[in-house]
Amino acid sequence: MDNPFMARAIQLSTENVTSGRGGPFGAVVVKDGAIVAEGVNRVTATNDPTAHAEVLAIRGACKNLGHFGLAGCEIYTSCEPCPMCLGAIYWAHLSCVYFAGAAADASKVGFDDSLIYRELAHPPLQRKIPMIQMMRDSALAAFRAWEDRPDKILY
Numbered sequence: 001m002d003n004p005f006m007a008r009a010i011q012l013s014t015e016n017v018t019s020g021r022g023g024p025f026g027a028v029v030v031k032d033g034a035i036v037a038e039g040v041n042r043v044t045a046t047n048d049p050t051a052h053a054e055v056l057a058i059r060g061a062c063k064n065l066g067h068f069g070l071a072g073c074e075i076y077t078s079c080e081p082c083p084m085c086l087g088a089i090y091w092a093h094l095s096c097v098y099f100a101g102a103a104a105d106a107s108k109v110g111f112d113d114s115l116i117y118r119e120l121a122h123p124p125l126q127r128k129i130p131m132i133q134m135m136r137d138s139a140l141a142a143f144r145a146w147e148d149r150p151d152k153i154l155y
Helices: 004-018 053-065 083-092 103-108 114-120 136-148
Strands: 026-031 034-040 073-079 096-101
Touching (some): 004 034, 004 053, 004 073, 004 096, 026 053, 034 053, 053 083, 083 114
Parallel strands (some): 073 096
Antiparallel strands (some): 026 073
16 A cells, blocks of 8 residues: 555655665654654764654654644654654654564664563663662652642643
């Protein structure tokens, strides 16, 4: 099934590679049948490991729509989102994710995020990068302050 939004995400991913500007990933955020933001992989171009196509498209959509939540929006991405992008999609409350390539396809060309999925299943101290909790009681003060704040903006 052809879809113009997915076609655009795939076009962005291909152009990003052929231009030499980044990796083979593109994404578009759509609201009410119109593209509100686009993103391409900019990890190596910006030396920013978080500059994935989906994250940049989400950032652009939030800026363009003037809100941190994207409920009612959809994202079309040239590949199944990695764990970081998936987290951003959930935090942005996007209504639907459409993807073309599978994570296994990306893995075959060197973009393998299976380690991250495996690591999430381990307790923090048993992960490849040790995660050591400290000063929890002190940190809870910020959560108490947030909980007590009457004018907080929930997300």
